[in-house]
Amino acid sequence: MGLFKKKTVTKTYDKENKKPVIKASICNGEQVAGFKDNHTGKIEEVMLIKNQADLDAFKKMYGIDDEIDKEY
Secondary structure (H helix, E strand, O other): OOOOOOOOOOOOOOOOOEEEEEEEOOOOOOEEEEEEEOOOOOEEEEEEEOOHHHHHHHHHHHOOOOOOEEEO
């Protein structure tokens, strides 16, 4: 009985100056999704990715349809 539905809020990011990336550790395999500044190379970390569902949630949250590059 779903009287109250969870709203999916699509957040935005600066698509001209930032690109979505997955920062992956080569030591322990930890992955963090975020955005890399095209000019400075600095990565803004947004959320920890533990499984495919987390990655799908990140992509849905920001309206990302393409594959996300991994940074090591």
